[in-house]
Structures are given as structure tokens and as C-alpha cells.
Amino acid sequence: MESTPDFARKYGVDMILGGWLGDGKEGNALELEALIKSANAHPDVVKRVIVGNEVLLRNDLDVDSLIGHIREVKQAINQPVSYADVWSIYLRYPQLFNEVDFVSIHILPYWEDEPIGINRAAEHIERIFKQVEDKMLSMGLNKPILIGESGWPGIGRQRGYARPSIVNQTKFIRSMVQVANQHGFDYNLVEAFNQPWKSQHEGVVGANWGLMSIDRKSILSLAGSVSENPNWPMHFALATILWLLIVAAYFKKLRCFSLPRLLLFLALGQAFSVCLVTIANFLWFTSYSESQRAYAIFMVSANAALGGLLMQRFHDILTGKPDDRRLAKLLRVVYLIFIPIALYKTHGLAFDGRTLSFPNDQFAIPVLGVCCLAVCMWIGIRRLEWQTLAFDSMTGGNLHMPIDKLLAFALSIEALALVVGETKAFMNGYDFIQAHPDFMEGLPFALAYTFHNQQLTTWLLCILILAIPFWIQIPRGTRA
Known part of the structure; x- marks a missing residue:
């Protein structure tokens, strides 16, 4: 991904640069070195930096090791630094609030341990954001919160009340945008494009979260009627x-x-x-x-x-x-x-x-x-x-x-x-x-x-x- 900042500059796009962390000590060191180098080389387009993605959820690292990596990157760059994970991880490890410059949480109603149906998804986003914010404020902190990932799958297996479909995906995206505009949430939608490579680890459902297909054709629309099978x-x-x-x-x-x-x-x-x-x-x-x-x-x-x-x-x-x-x-x-x-x-x-x-x-x-x-x-x-x-x-x-x-x-x-x-x-x-x-x-x-x-x-x-x-x-x- 080294060339991504250059593409961002070419097309006038600001970006959040992420460094992937896993369970390999040597690989993590190389990743953080590249992350620091890229962030310092592209300060005009790299506005925020993420150190690790769901590494605690996967149990690849313990929280103290992760905090060490966050501190290492914060000392080496000027951009705000955070760690990205599902919202409950921040509540399980509240010490993370002290370490990051902004809080980056994933709120994915489909993937919750208690899956949320599409009719309650927007309400769930609001409730979880408030819950995380209240926890942070109770610690005497007031930092920006980014909903780093939120979306809904268009195809795949149902979980409880959460059923993937193009119609439900459209409902979620539209309601998510309305809720974010209403409350001034900072957020990322997952994803711009379908990601077939994820099927190896996450099945059909993991490959189909995009607003567009892999060949850049629109799957859903933010306005008007939507068909489950337009063909x-x-x-x-x-x-x-x-x-x-x-x-x-x-x-x-x-x-x-x-x-x-x-x-x-x-x-x-x-x-x-x-x-x-x-x-x-x-x-x-x-x-x-x-x-x-x-x-x-x-x-x-x-x-x-x-x-x-x-x-x-x-x-x-x-x-x-x-x-x-x-x-x-x-x-x-x-x-x-x-x-x-x-x-x-x-x-x-x-x-x-x-x-x-x-x-x-x-x-x-x-x-x-x-x-x-x-x-x-x-x-x-x-x-x-x-x-x-x-x-x-x-x-x-x-x-x-x-x-x-x-x-x-x-x-x-x-x-x-x-x-x-x-x-x-x-x-x-x-x-x-x-x-x-x-x-x-x-x-x-x-x-x-x-x-x-x-x-x-x-x-x-x-x-x-x-x-x-x-x-x-x-x-x-x-x-x-």
C-alpha cells in the first residue's frame, strides 16, 4: 500500500493511514517502520494514523504490547494516532482511551454477539456511540470519536435477526448517513467496493459489503427504489x-x-x-x-x-x-x-x-x-x-x-x-x-x-x- 498516499494526492483525497499488526514481532516492526516513514513523507494527505486493526479482538497481541506500539508511533509522527477495534474492546480495555489521540470504534450491527435487525440498526449506532462517549467522559477525557467501520452486507448468511440483502444494505446506509448528519458523527462506511479476497476468511458475506461491485458498478443507491435483483x-x-x-x-x-x-x-x-x-x-x-x-x-x-x-x-x-x-x-x-x-x-x-x-x-x-x-x-x-x-x-x-x-x-x-x-x-x-x-x-x-x-x-x-x-x-x- 506504499503508493496509496501518492494516489490520494493526485486525486485530492485526504486519508487515514493504517498500520497492520498481527502476532509476528518481526512483521509488526517492519509494518510500523513503514507506517512512520509514510506518514512523515506525506503530511499533506495523511491526516490521521491508525496503529493496528482489531488486533485485540483477534487476540494477536495483549493490550500492553499494543499500547507500546501506539506510543512508539505517537513519538515519531505529528498526526493524531488511534487504534481501531470493535466498540466493546474500548470498554473492556478503558486504558486505551488514555493512549489514543482520537477514539476509533467499529459499530457493525450484523456482527454483534447479539445481532441487531435492520429495523433497530440506526438506533443501535446512536446508543453505542453514546455508551462509548459516556465511558470516556467518566474518565475525565473528551476526545474525538471516529466510527471507523460501519456497514451492512448485501449477500450472505443470516445471523439472528440480521439478514444480509441489497435492500437491507440500502436501508442501513441511508439511515446511517441520516443519523451521522443529525448528530455530527465522524464515520467511515464499509466498504466502497466489494472485496472478493475476503471470501477466503469471511465467506460470501465478508466479500459483499460494498456500495459498488469489484468492477465499479453501483450496487445500491442513496435515493430512489432499489431492487434485490435488478437483472x-x-x-x-x-x-x-x-x-x-x-x-x-x-x-x-x-x-x-x-x-x-x-x-x-x-x-x-x-x-x-x-x-x-x-x-x-x-x-x-x-x-x-x-x-x-x-x-x-x-x-x-x-x-x-x-x-x-x-x-x-x-x-x-x-x-x-x-x-x-x-x-x-x-x-x-x-x-x-x-x-x-x-x-x-x-x-x-x-x-x-x-x-x-x-x-x-x-x-x-x-x-x-x-x-x-x-x-x-x-x-x-x-x-x-x-x-x-x-x-x-x-x-x-x-x-x-x-x-x-x-x-x-x-x-x-x-x-x-x-x-x-x-x-x-x-x-x-x-x-x-x-x-x-x-x-x-x-x-x-x-x-x-x-x-x-x-x-x-x-x-x-x-x-x-x-x-x-x-x-x-x-x-x-x-x-x-
Whole structure:
């Protein structure tokens, strides 16, 4: 970043220059040396200096070592010096107020140990600013406060009441600007641009805090209406083209359908088409490496293959010919591709899911397929029983294997583990413990955050639905 001050001068921009600190003593020394040199060489554009960013939050340094670095830089430059971290760190280590020339705090409602919903985000900014200010004034100090980071993610996993979306991001930015103007807050918005490189450490949600995309296209506007997907007309057109291809493939076969069954078949084809286009767009947009792009291609292909098999199965059931054993085998094989992926994703979310996204979109077609098979069975054979949801239902065979119930059991256990893991993650947060020191008093709050997560509850429903066909065993030689 050595050339940044020269760019700032060229474009008439003042800047806050930061020095990154980690857990490496030698690396920190080099970083501080470069920071001091750059600040002294560019006093016309470098107006303030930050020594370390969230180093105490990450536990890379202890507070005394950090204070030593702050003092070192203050003695070597003329600009005001601060340390940047989440607001609660300044309350946990109030001695920092004495060391900095101005206080730099991060207020990120999405990342709070007790996540704040978008409707309370602006109020939260005001409350936290006042809380930090009151603590500082109680120590007999009166220093400027900079909200060093504040923003909202546009895409990614939900945390409690805090749901990433372009609409919510727009609401936050607009309300943040209004609150800052009303109270005269000094602040930075995070971020100007999306940062794909952050996906390696912070997942999809970490890469999508920008007001603009990586190729400098506006994502949201400070005025006027905002759409969650401004390209939806094109995506719907692509889905309709795909639907027309399905209609063309089945055109002659559709003549034998009654009108209600024809409408159902066409509706299912359109639903699958929309799902497939949505999956392809989202996975490709949120793929930031070659391996992620390869995964995106694989998942889109698997969904397309499954969608095609399901449409044929729907056709057979609705025309009264649900006994194609070969098709039932293929369906089971393709579903067996999705089950290990679902287990892997759920396990990750349960045990280390802070930044992992819920894969609801990737499993929309498999889950919708199980539900639609039930609907078609009810319409096609005029009854719906537990056994009619098996892959080999109405084929006169038995495709069930011992591993099937094991997979179904594993999905059910992982669903429970996800609830426990998500709840435990909230209860382990430092700020959560400070607010709710008693376990039994804090548990209802943690459970509320868990079950108000619509992405999480949707995923729980998805994996439980996926398990249904693998629980069912049809006795040999019988027809459901």
C-alpha cells in the first residue's frame, strides 16, 4: 500500500493511514517502520494514523504490547494516532482511551454477539456511540470519536435477526448517513467496493459489503427504489426459454393430460427453470476462485440432471405409468450425490458456521422434487401414504439399501447439531456473556436468535425433507 498516499494526492483525497499488526514481532516492526516513514513523507494527505486493526479482538497481541506500539508511533509522527477495534474492546480495555489521540470504534450491527435487525440498526449506532462517549467522559477525557467501520452486507448468511440483502444494505446506509448528519458523527462506511479476497476468511458475506461491485458498478443507491435483483427480467426470460425447451420436449406427450394435470406439469417445469437459473446466477456471482467456479458448474449440472429426471417422473405418475424401475434407480443415484454434500454443508454450519452461507438455493430443486413427487402421487393415484414417497414407489421393486437409513439418520442428527451449534456460538460471545452471565437466563435469548434465522430454519426443513425418501423401505414384491 506504499503508493496509496501518492494516489490520494493526485486525486485530492485526504486519508487515514493504517498500520497492520498481527502476532509476528518481526512483521509488526517492519509494518510500523513503514507506517512512520509514510506518514512523515506525506503530511499533506495523511491526516490521521491508525496503529493496528482489531488486533485485540483477534487476540494477536495483549493490550500492553499494543499500547507500546501506539506510543512508539505517537513519538515519531505529528498526526493524531488511534487504534481501531470493535466498540466493546474500548470498554473492556478503558486504558486505551488514555493512549489514543482520537477514539476509533467499529459499530457493525450484523456482527454483534447479539445481532441487531435492520429495523433497530440506526438506533443501535446512536446508543453505542453514546455508551462509548459516556465511558470516556467518566474518565475525565473528551476526545474525538471516529466510527471507523460501519456497514451492512448485501449477500450472505443470516445471523439472528440480521439478514444480509441489497435492500437491507440500502436501508442501513441511508439511515446511517441520516443519523451521522443529525448528530455530527465522524464515520467511515464499509466498504466502497466489494472485496472478493475476503471470501477466503469471511465467506460470501465478508466479500459483499460494498456500495459498488469489484468492477465499479453501483450496487445500491442513496435515493430512489432499489431492487434485490435488478437483472430479474433477464433471468426470468432465461427461465422461460428453458421452460419452453421442456414444453417442446414433451409437446406430443402433453396431449394425453387433462387440463388440471397439464397446468400442474407446466407449473412444475417453470418452477424448476426459475430455480436452475437462480442457482446458476448466484453460485457464479459468489465464486471467487477456480475451485469455487468448478463447484458452481458441478452443482448447476447436478441440479439440471435431477430436474430432468424429476420432470420425467412427474410425467409418468400423472399419466398413470409410475412403474419405470430404471428411472427410479437413476433418481436415487442422483439424490445420493446431494446427500453427502448436504451432510458436509450442515456439519460445517454446525461446528464452524460463523461465515458459511446456508446452501438453500443449491438444494431447492432436490427439496422441491420430493414435495412435488408427493403432490403428483396424490393427484396421480388419488392417495398419499408414507410409502408412496419412496423412490421405488409404484415400481414393484425395492431399491432400499442399509446405507439409506444411515444417511437419513445422519441428516436428522446434523439438523440437531446445527441448532445446538448456532445457539452455542451466540452463548460463547464475550458481549453476550457480559449481558447474560447466567446460562439459563441467556439460553432463551440465544435460542431466539437461532430460530429467528429464516435461512437456518429453511435449511433445517430442507435437510429433513431430503431425508424422507431414505427413511422409507417398501417390502419386496409389493407396490405402495
